[in-house]
Amino acid sequence: MLRYLVSMKILDENENIFSVTSCGSLLATNDFMKYYTLLMEIDLETPRHFDHMLHTGEVVFDHLYGMNYFDYVVKHWEYGDLYWKMLRAFTSAKEIVAAYDFSQFEHIVDVGGGEAELLIAILKKATHARGTLFETPKIVKKAVAAIAENDLSDRCKTISGSFFDGIPIEGDCYILKHILHDWDDEKCLQILRNIKASSKANSKLVIIDGVSDDDFTKMSDFSIWISIGGKERNLNEFKHLLNKTGFEFTRVFEPSNVQFVVIEAVSIA
Template sequence: MTSDRPRIPPRPLVRAIESVRAVLALAFRKLVPGHIALMELMAAGWISQAIHAAAALQVADALAAGPRTNAELAAAVGADQDALRRLLRLLISYGIFTQRADGRYALTPMAQALRRDAEVSLRDAMLFFGSTGHRNHWSHLVDAVRTGRPVGEKLYGMPFFDYVRHDRELGTLFDRAMTSINTLAMEPLLAAYDFGRHATIVDVGGGEGALLTEILRRAPHSHGILFDLPEVVASAPTRFTELGLADRCTAEGGSFFDAVPKGGDAYILKHIVHDWAEPETSRILRTVRAAMAPDARLLIIELVVPEHTAPHPSKFIDLEMLVNAGGRERTESEYRDLLARHGFTLTRLVPTISPDNVLVAVPS
């Protein structure tokens, strides 16, 4: 019986392709005049907004059943024909959508990821990162660099994570975007690390449980505890039942600033540590350390900033953390030092073919 899971290419092959791409991009920037290369980089922001517009108009969903003419597509998405043609002209030039010889528009692999029902859909992520609320944060990047502080207090009078719980329109968009991004790295993560070696897994700040339930589906001898704010995990037991995991997975509500469940063999912190400034990060690590048995493992899943000058997703997300939440991305040595200050020893760094890594730590 064949598996319907996506094939994961070998990590050395992925890294080799990334290296070639980086070299070619650097060569291009060195060959063209500096002002031309700089202008092209600046225009990347406009491309992002064009992708956001296509996502908001649901263009990819309208093409899911097959190619359409400009008139048919404009009618389906409620857009002006000429303006839609101009939008798609730009996106087609970057391989997002295509136009057939007969003039009809169609999907490409990148456009497939904008469909709402795609196996790995980035539509919600594009809607959030192109939204007015998110763009407003980045318009204050200068202030964040000058002060070293996130811009939430200035914009909303409260930290970003408090505001998205208050403004549920933006909060729902943010939650869906994070879920969307999490699906992007799910398969590479599960292919790189054997979570099934742990009998009881506690997913701290695990949201609605997407990662934990997928781990348990593939690790039939493991049990799980999903831990997040009470309102976040309220509906989790229903999903556990639907997935046939009710006998192996429970949900507990609380704050990781106060305490986390005891009894785990492994504690997952996925995209948690990078969200917070140093004082909050210290509190989280202390509460997790207090709950852990001496032989338990801490699994921090984060991007790790490489020690080179080439572009890397972690360098973008690092500024996203600065602007929004006050957190940061770290190098491997910075993680080693951070963990040592809070009673842990970093024993392994497990890379994946995605930007995520699994940092495995034990109590000191």
């Protein structure tokens, strides 16, 4: 039975020791699956209209609801609240802080950082650092409250805006957590160029995302494409985006038993 589950990529086997894969972990009862299931009311409608995308190239979700996915969850906050809870459950701030050392930085800018959960966790560990959250106006309001509740208002500020219009914050570290996979290459290049325009020489860019070499990310690639027009990428595709925008790939961290990697790059002159 166990080896059958290995063939289905639900388990891995190494010298007669079996472990759950990232794909198999989705079968477990956890917060991520709870929130994802509640969001299926809007998510499951898109595959039924896949033919529209094939014929027109228009993102299915945009066609069905008259706006993109992110505008929808902001406008309909009953879904938006579930969406942010799902993201927090999918990749915990604790796992990221354990995987990468942020204590080397003085000013950390979390671009599209949601309600500041990750930035709060980083600043609690890197007690000398300052942080700035860059988010859309409605989400910033929630982040301000979370930052105050954690007694970090003196070290953590918020700025609202769109990362497509510009990111007017100079820092020595910029974070993109689960941002780039939401967009096609052209829009990713725009985000990265806006970060580059504000960064100093040798500023670090930290990308936290899945890579399309693992089973879970391969499965999610289709869903992301038809729902929001994004795509999952392998490491070489991330490197290609970095090279075109003035960043140089330096290294990648691959924590075990989690569904993300941490890609580090440096802003070059």
